[in-house]
Amino acid sequence: xxxxxxxxxxxxxxxxxxxxxxxxxxxxxxxxxxxxxxxxxxxxxxxxxxxxxxxxxxxxxxxxxxxxxxxxxxxxxxxxxxxxxxxxxxxxxxxxxxxxxxxxxxxxxxxxxxxxxxxxxxxxxxxxxxxxxxxxxxxxxxxxxxxxxxxxxxxxxxxxxxxxxxxxxxxxxxxxxxxxxxxxxxxxxxxxxxxxxxxxxxxxxxxxxxxxxxxxxxxxxxxxxxxxxxxxxxxxxxxxxxxxxxxxxxxxxxxxxxxxxxxxxxxxxxxxxxxxxxxxxxxxxxxxxxxxxxxxxxxxxxxxxxxxxxxxxxxxxxxxxxxxxxxxxxxxxxxxxxxxxxxxxxxxxxxxxxxxxxxxxxxxxxxxxxxxxxxxxxxxxxxxxxxxxx
Amino acid sequence: xxxxxxxxxxxxxxxxxxxxxxxxxxxxxxxxxxxxxxxxxxxxxxxxxxxxxxxxxxxxxxxxxxxxxxxxxxxxxxxxxxxxxxxxxxxxxxxxxxxxxxxxxxxxxxxxxxxxxxxxxxxxxxxxxxxxx
Ligand SMILES: [Zn+2]
Numbered sequence: 001x002x003x004x005x006x007x008x009x010x011x012x013x014x015x016x017x018x019x020x021x022x023x024x025x026x027x028x029x030x031x032x033x034x035x036x037x038x039x040x041x042x043x044x045x046x047x048x049x050x051x052x053x054x055x056x057x058x059x060x061x062x063x064x065x066x067x068x069x070x071x072x073x074x075x076x077x078x079x080x081x082x083x084x085x086x087x088x089x090x091x092x093x094x095x096x097x098x099x100x101x102x103x104x105x106x107x108x109x110x111x112x113x114x115x116x117x118x119x120x121x122x123x124x125x126x127x128x129x130x131x132x133x134x135x136x137x138x139x140x141x142x143x144x145x146x147x148x149x150x151x152x153x154x155x156x157x158x159x160x161x162x163x164x165x166x167x168x169x170x171x172x173x174x175x176x177x178x179x180x181x182x183x184x185x186x187x188x189x190x191x192x193x194x195x196x197x198x199x200x201x202x203x204x205x206x207x208x209x210x211x212x213x214x215x216x217x218x219x220x221x222x223x224x225x226x227x228x229x230x231x232x233x234x235x236x237x238x239x240x241x242x243x244x245x246x247x248x249x250x251x252x253x254x255x256x257x258x259x260x261x262x263x264x265x266x267x268x269x270x271x272x273x274x275x276x277x278x279x280x281x282x283x284x285x286x287x288x289x290x291x292x293x294x295x296x297x298x299x300x301x302x303x304x305x306x307x308x309x310x311x312x313x314x315x316x317x318x319x320x321x322x323x324x325x326x327x328x329x330x331x332x333x334x335x336x337x338x339x340x341x342x343x344x345x346x347x348x349x350x351x352x353x354x355x356x357x358x359x360x361x362x363x364x365x366x367x368x369x370x371x372x373x374x375x376x377x378x379x380x381x382x383x384x385x386x387x388x389x390x
Numbered sequence: 391x392x393x394x395x396x397x398x399x400x401x402x403x404x405x406x407x408x409x410x411x412x413x414x415x416x417x418x419x420x421x422x423x424x425x426x427x428x429x430x431x432x433x434x435x436x437x438x439x440x441x442x443x444x445x446x447x448x449x450x451x452x453x454x455x456x457x458x459x460x461x462x463x464x465x466x467x468x469x470x471x472x473x474x475x476x477x478x479x480x481x482x483x484x485x486x487x488x489x490x491x492x493x494x495x496x497x498x499x500x501x502x503x504x505x506x507x508x509x510x511x512x513x514x515x516x517x518x519x520x521x522x523x
Contacts, residue, residue: 121468125402135404136436137487139517141466146475149464157462157500201464201475249434249442250484252477254462377462378487 002239002269007093007104008227009235009387011040011220012345016182018333020111020214025057026067028109028216033068036218041230042103049074049101049221051092053084055110055336064107074101080244080381081373082283084108085219085341087383090240092221102223109216110336117337119212120144121200133247137378144337145209145286146201147377152288153203154254158303163203165306166287167194170207170330172314173284177327179356184211185331194287208287210328215335217345233352234390239269246379257289258382259296259370267298270386272366274298277386279350279361280321281343281369284328285376290314293370294321297384316359325350325359340371344385351389365389399471403514409439412451414515422454422506422518424482435484456506457481458520465495478504478520492521 013035015028023031029052037044050072056064060077064070074095080087085108092104118124123141125134155161171191177183189207197207227234243265245258267273274297282290282297291305299321300308313319326332326346329339347367349355355364367387374380406414416423425437429446440447463476474490476498490498491507504520511517 121466130405130407132407132438133436135406135410139402139404139511139514140475140487140489140519141469141473142475142487143466145468146464146466150462150475150477153464154462154500198467200468201466203464247485249432250436250480250486252461252485254477 001097003090003093003097004238004269005236006097006224007221007237008224009089009219009237009348010222010227010230010232011036011042012218012348013039014217014333014342014345015215015335017215018182018184018213019113021114023111025109025111026064028111029056029064029107030068032109032216032218033105033107036105036220040220040222040232042220044068044070046103047105048072049092049095049104051076051088051104051106053077053108054079055108055338072101080242080383082285082338082340083371083373083381083383084338086344086369086371086385087242087381089219089221089237089344089385090242090383093237093240096221096223102226104221106219106221106341107216108335108338108341110338111214112212112337113214120209142378143201144375145204147375148286148288149201149204150377151254151292155288155292156203158255159306161291161306163195164191165310166208166291167191168310168312169284169287169290169314170194172312173324173328173330175315176325176359177331179358180327180332183327183332184213204286204288210285210330210334210339212337213333213335215333217335217341219341219344235348235351236388236390238272238386238388239266240385241265241269242381242383244379244381254377256302257292257296257372257376258380259293259372259384262382262384263297266384266386272386277366277368278364279325279347279367280323281347281367282323283339283343283370283372284324284330285339285372289372289376290323292376293372297368297370316361322359322361325355338373340373340383343369343371347387351387399473401509401511401517403511404517406515410437413437417508417518418515420508422456423451424454424480424484425449426452433482433484435486452482455481457523458504460490460498460500460502460504461485462500463490463498474498476520489519490521491519
């Protein structure tokens with residue numbers, strides 16, 4: 001069964017905070033839920049499906065269901081890191097199509113800044129029972145940034161990709177972030193600024209990295225008859241797919257991501273092709289993440305991503321493929337180190353015509369959002385959705 | 391030897407599980423083991439009792455040659471003691487997460503030949519790493 005057209009995104013909300021010292025984690029989840037339901041014109045009593053990931057306090061969905069006073073008949077706490085919430089949109093549509101719920105609420109919240117959490121440059125052990133891979137990795141010092149950096153090293157070696165090409169991705173995000181009053185970094189940067197910023201883990205510089213922020217967001221996915229009854233513009237889900245890419249028993253290939261699988265499947269389900277897409281939200285933990293996903297989703301041939309992203313081609317109103325017009329994780333927001341949910345939010349704003357006028361894509365009727373969670377260089381979850389304005 | 395290797399980097403001990411006991415025992419004797427499947431003939435890493443390719447439970451330990459090439463690397467500059475994270479392609483086939491040590495990090499290249507060396511961890515078994523061959 002296809003989920004094409006079986007669900008609509010009716011409500012979205014992004015928490016304006018980027019530093020949540022005075023908010024609890026549960027409170028942020030509840031505030032974004034309230035915001036997205038009000039955006040849709042629904043109440044919490046309409047919610048009969050609840051989706052969250054590992055950022056939610058407590059075991060799976062239970063604590064948040066109680067805290068918010070929900071009574072869902074369908075719950076899903078699938079955690080694929082930052083890609084979870086893109087995956088949840090697809091799962092919500094499946095549940096709606098199967099008659100298991102009609103109003104699905106997805107929430108994300110995090111406060112790594114307030115909690116003084118270890119950043120992307122410190123190796124992190126999960127604690128507790130180690131994962132089977134941990135003894136063979138953790139002692140070597142894998143961090144968020146150096147494992148993504150290795151993908152960049154190999155991409156440069158195989159395809160001749162340059163630091164300047166990667167820098168263009170940050171430059172484009174910064175051009176967009178200047179118009180977002182909530183963005184953490186609002187200064188426009190140049191290619192030179194990026195390549196001259198301090199080296200963190202070769203070949204990634206400080207400005208190749210995303211921001212670390214507190215905050216969160218929520219999405220309300222509804223059945224067609226509910227969408228019809230609401231006053232908001234109708235954003236229809238055309239396709240969704242998920243995948244987990246691994247080290248494959250040692251047959252490691254860092255030149256591509258799971259987007260190769262999810263992109264193909266999502267475009268097939270949606271019945272559209274990359275050249276039809278007017279706007280893309282692409283997971284941007286690092287510049288290399290964006291470049292690889294754009295290739296893997298079919299926006300450029302493998303190895304030609306550097307050319308695609310250079311010279312402002314990702315800047316709204318300037319280039320052919322406007323991306324992350326809210327400033328993305330590179331400049332605006334990466335709540336709880338999980339950037340997938342905000343990718344869906346900006347895609348919905350673009351389709352509704354509610355993006356900032358300076359970055360609103362004209363006649364934006366078809367958009368793609370993609371998430372990558374975990375570590376691109378170790379193992380990661382991928383999820384893609386294609387959305388249409390009806 | 392480059393100056394960046396003179397400061398001592400402390401390596402956390404790996405958690406040794408029963409299924410990988412032989413791997414760490416061998417490492418302590420300066421031997422690198424890889425798992426080979428008796429059913430499909432494939433080598434894999436990290437080692438598992440069940441082959442991740444065909445799910446056969448007939449797997450055996452093979453002593454690797456210790457030779458390989460750098461598949462990818464990244465020098466972690468933002469660390470108390472900079473270090474080179476890497477994937478090395480073993481001569482036997484599998485690619486493993488490791489570090490490149492005892493060398494000038496600025497001269498590292500993809501596909502460069504390397505050989506295994508073993509480094510002490512804090513209270514745990516020796517850890518296989520690689521150095522330019
Ligand atoms: Zn096998």
